[in-house]
Amino acid sequence: MNTRQKFTLWGPTSLAVLLAASLTGPVYAQQEPEQAESAPIVSDEALAGAEQAVAQEQRELPRGHFRLPEQGDIIGEYYTVIVEDPEETLIDIARRHNIGYEEMRMANPDISMWVPGEGTEVVIPARYILPPAPREGIVVNLSELRMYYYPADKPGIVETYPVSVGREEFATPVGITRTTVKVKDPAWAPPASMRREAAERGEPAPAVVPPGPDNPLGEHAILLAMPSYLIHGTNRPDGVGMRASRGCIRMYPEDIKSLYERLPSGTKVNLMDAPFKAGWAADGTLFVQSYPQLEENQGDFEPLINAIERVDELTEDQVEVDYEQVKRALEASDGHFVALYGPQAQAPVEETPAEFRGLFEEVELSQTQATEEDA
Numbered sequence: 001m002n003t004r005q006k007f008t009l010w011g012p013t014s015l016a017v018l019l020a021a022s023l024t025g026p027v028y029a030q031q032e033p034e035q036a037e038s039a040p041i042v043s044d045e046a047l048a049g050a051e052q053a054v055a056q057e058q059r060e061l062p063r064g065h066f067r068l069p070e071q072g073d074i075i076g077e078y079y080t081v082i083v084e085d086p087e088e089t090l091i092d093i094a095r096r097h098n099i100g101y102e103e104m105r106m107a108n109p110d111i112s113m114w115v116p117g118e119g120t121e122v123v124i125p126a127r128y129i130l131p132p133a134p135r136e137g138i139v140v141n142l143s144e145l146r147m148y149y150y151p152a153d154k155p156g157i158v159e160t161y162p163v164s165v166g167r168e169e170f171a172t173p174v175g176i177t178r179t180t181v182k183v184k185d186p187a188w189a190p191p192a193s194m195r196r197e198a199a200e201r202g203e204p205a206p207a208v209v210p211p212g213p214d215n216p217l218g219e220h221a222i223l224l225a226m227p228s229y230l231i232h233g234t235n236r237p238d239g240v241g242m243r244a245s246r247g248c249i250r251m252y253p254e255d256i257k258s259l260y261e262r263l264p265s266g267t268k269v270n271l272m273d274a275p276f277k278a279g280w281a282a283d284g285t286l287f288v289q290s291y292p293q294l295e296e297n298q299g300d301f302e303p304l305i306n307a308i309e310r311v312d313e314l315t316e317d318q319v320e321v322d323y324e325q326v327k328r329a330l331e332a333s334d335g336h337f338v339a340l341y342g343p344q345a346q347a348p349v350e351e352t353p354a355e356f357r358g359l360f361e362e363v364e365l366s367q368t369q370a371t372e373e374d375a
Contacts, residue, residue: 064098064159064255068135073279074287075158076127078337086118091238095252097124100145100162100241106334127337128160129279129289132310137268138179138231140165140249142172143275143291144335145241147249149259161255164240166247171296172271173247177226179267182260185211186221186232218253220260224269231269232256273297276307276330278314278340285342286314286321290329303330311340322346 061067066075081093090113094104105113107125116122131141131148135158139148142165149159166172188209209215218233231249233256234240240252251259278288288311293303307326315321319341329338339345 061157063258064161066158066160068156068158069282071280072282073130074127074281075130075160078127079124080121081124083116083118083120083122088116089114090116090122093122093124094162094241095237097126098161098255099124099126100164101239102145102241103162103335104241106336109334125335129277129287129337130158131272131274131277133270133272133274137270138263139270139272140172141277142174142271142273142297143294144277145243145291147251149263151262152264159259161251161259162241164234164242164244164250166245167243168294168296170246171294172229172245172249173226174271174273174297175226177224177229177269177271179222179231179263179265179269180225181223182263182265183221183223184260185219186215186217187211188215188217218256220253220256222256222260222263231259275333276303276310278307278310280314281342281344283343285344286311286319286340287337287344288326288329288340289335289337290333291335292333315341 069075081097083093090104090108090111091101093116094100099107101113103125107123108116111120111122128146128148131139131144133139135150136152137150139150140146140163141148145163145165147161147163149161151157151159189207190205190209211219213235216235217230218235221230221232223230229248231251233253234250237252240250244250273294275291275293276288277290278286280286288307290303290307304327307330308323311321311323311326321340322345325338325340325346329336
C-alpha cells in the first residue's frame with residue numbers, strides 16, 4: 001500500500017513588532033520529505049556497546065547537540081534524574097536538561113510541576129525522532145514545540161531545542177522562509193490590539209518597550225523573511241515549550257544566544273506541523289510518536305490516514321505493522337515512543353480490527369483511483 005503524501009497548508013496570522021529591519025520574502029509550500037532507509041538489525045552486544053559510545057560522545061557535545069545517526073532517524077535517549085532540592089520545580093529541571101514545559105508535563109503526568117518533591121524520580125524525555133523534512137537549515141515542528149537545526153558547517157550534527165509557538169488566536173504559520181537580520185537587544189512595539197486590550201483593563205501599554213528585563217523579546221532576535229515573525233529569546237523562560245507567543249518562535253535565553261552567535265543569515269527555516277512522527281532505531285525497531293494536533297492546521301487533515309501514510313513510506317509493505325499500536329499512539333498524543341516493529345515491539349494483533357479494515361479499503365481505493373487518474 002503506497003499512499004500519497006499529504007501536505008499541511010499555511011495561513012496568515014497577525015503580529016506586530018518594532019524591528020524595522022524585517023525584510024519581506026516569499027513563503028513556499030513545504031517540500032516532500034526524504035524517505036529514510038530501514039535500519040539493519042544488530043546483536044544485543046553490539047547495540048549495548050554502541051549505546052555506551054553514544055552516551056560518552058553525548059557528554060562531550062554542547063547543550064542540544066547530537067550526532068546524526070549513520071542510519072535511521074532517532075537521536076538521544078530517555079533517562080531519569082532524582083530531585084535533590086525540595087524547592088526545585090519540574091520547570092527548573094526541564095530548562096537545565098533542554099526540555100520544554102509540555103514535554104516535561106507529558107513525560108511525568110503524575111508529578112506536580114511546581115512541587116515534585118525531594119527524592120522524586122523524574123523522566124527526561126531527551127529522545128527524538130527527526131521530523132519528516134529535509135535535514136537542512138532550521139526545522140520547527142509546531143505540534144512538537146521543538147526546533148531542529150542542521151548546521152551546514154557541521155554535517156554530522158543536529159541541534160534541537162524546545163520552543164514556544166503562537167497560541168491559537170495568533171497561530172504560527174506553516175511554510176518555508178529564511179533568516180534575515182540578527183538584532184542584539186531589540187526594542188519591541190506592542191501591537192495595536194494588545195495596547196487596546198491593556199487600555200481596557202486600565203493598564204495602558206507603552207508604544208515602545210526598550211531593551212531590558214521587561215522586554216518580551218529578550219536579548220536576541222533573529223528576523224525571518226516572513227514579515228513580523230522572529231526567532232527570539234524571552235524574559236519569561238518558564239513559558240518555553242508551550243503555546244504562549246503571538247506567533248513568533250521563543251527560545252530559552254541561553255539557547256537563542258548560542259544560536260544567534262552561530263546562525264548564518266539566509267539560513268532556510270521550515271515551519272512545519274507534523275504531529276505524528278515515525279522513524280527507525282539502530283537496532284531495527286520502527287518507532288512512532290504522536291503530539292496533540294494544532295486545531296488551526298487540522299482542515300481536512302485525517303490523523304489516522306496521515307499516520308498510515310507515514311508508516312507506509314518507511315516500510316514499503318516489507319514488514320508487518322500492528323496498526324492498533326498506531327491508533328493507540330494517536331489517541332494518547334503524549335509524545336511517548338511506541339514500537340511498531342522490530343526487537344522492541346510487542347507481538348502484533350493477529351487480525352486487523354474491523355474499524356481498520358474499512359479504513360484500509362478506503363485508502364487503497366483512493367490510491368487506485370489516483371493511479372488511474374495519473375495514467
